[in-house]
Amino acid sequence: EPEVTQTPSHQVTQMGQEVILHCVPISNHLYFYWYRQILGQKVEFLVSFYNNEISEKSEIFDDQFSVERPDGSNFTLKIRSTKLEDSAMYFCASRYSGYPEAFFGQGTRLTVV
């Protein structure tokens, strides 16, 4: 069964450093998302991406964050200067056009020290 793949599974970075989280969405999907979940808290929407541009973003997704689809298969989330409060599980999701369900990856646990 096709699945959304995220790498790495765990990333430790120093505060102030840039980090890039990688996602390979399901191959024929056209809508892509990033969510995050701080430990013990609810899943929060960050950004949605369609047709090579951001379609919606939350207040969390400030200038420190960016997304990119550098080729036909990868979808990345970049955090330019990480803060301690960016420590969370980051989930990538994708969805096929015309179908309502979004498929989530297993997540990347980001730890900022």
Next chain:
Amino acid sequence: DAKTTQPTSMDCAEGRAANLPCNHSTISGNEYVYWYRQIHPQGPQYIIHGLKNNETNEMASLIITEDRKSSTLILPHATLRDTAVYYCIVRGSNDYKLSFGAGTTVTVRA
């Protein structure tokens, strides 16, 4: 956005049906009811969705009241692997995002 209200937690016996309630009294006409679950430490998993008719798939059934102000997710024969946090989410047909609440923590006991 319409908001949902779910119980914080519930227990269920293995092999029995689990009925998970959700209130969405402010839902508007073009908004769907979605159910996802999250089995720790994985990402959320889609279960089912509906607009006004009852729906059934291989995972669950969704019963929506006639006034659409509440719904119930039914897991017909709960197993230990169904232990998870279950999220009821209301989403418009043109919405891209899912707005997760705290959900219901369901514990299936042997």
